[in-house]
Amino acid sequence: MAVQSWFESLKASKKTALIQDVYVHVVWNHWPSKSIYSRxxxxxxxxxxxxxxxxxxxxYPKDVYKLSVEQTERCCIVRTTNKKYFKKFSIxxxxxxxxxLESSALSFAHAxxxxxxxxxxxxEILTLEVLREVKKMKGSSDGEVDCKTQ
Structure with a gap:
């Protein structure tokens, strides 16, 4: 059994080798399908x-998208009128x-x-977030904020 050189094994594979001086550039014959990148x-x-x-x-253009709020399932729904995309998500x-959930608070843009x-x-949520921020920045009695540095 003869041992193939690296160049012969490259030529026999599903790749094509282009040789320029010392560098070898490998070009794949089979690229991943576009569906991976277009999902x-x-x-x-x-x-x-x-x-x-x-x-x-x-x-799709902006007028194709429809947004709605489902109160019973407590979720928002995005769908297209051409039935190419549908997504339910909760908050x-x-x-x-x-x-x-209020449908008046929901908006969208497309670009x-x-x-x-x-x-x-x-x-209610905005005030909770402000309270969390204040709690994080809780200072000492003389008004200085404790900064944690290393």
């Missing part, structure tokens, strides 16, 4: 005044405070193939 990606990014979700890779912060969904935070 919608759902992520949450909150701001100070609103809960915000971003759904990347949605190429855990609202569930924790046992607050009802660069990204759907940005915003839900305005209610006053």
């Amino acid at each position: 919608p990606v759902f992520m949450r990014k909150d701001t100070k005044t609103s809960f915000q979700w971003r759904i990347r890779n949605l190429p 855990p912060d609202m569930d924790r405070c046992q607050l009802l 660069n193939n990204t759907l940005i969904i915003s839900y305005q935070k209610p006053k």
Whole structure:
């Protein structure tokens, strides 16, 4: 049995080698399909005044999207009129405070193939967040804030 050199094994594989001087550049013959990169990606990014979700890779125009609030399931629903995308998501912060969802607080924008969904935070949640911040910055009796540095 003969031992193949690294160059012969490269030529026999499903890759093509381009040799320039000392460097070897390997070019794949089979690229991953585009469907991996074109699937919608759902992520949450909150701001100070609103809960915000971003759904990347949605190429449809703005008038195709419909947002609604489902009170019985305590969730928001995003759907397209062409029935190409459907997503249900809840707001855990609202569930924790046992607050009802309001459709008037829900809004959306579409830019660069990204759907940005915003839900305005209610006053109850805003006050809770302010109280948490104050608790973090709790100072000593003489008014100085304790800074933890190393």
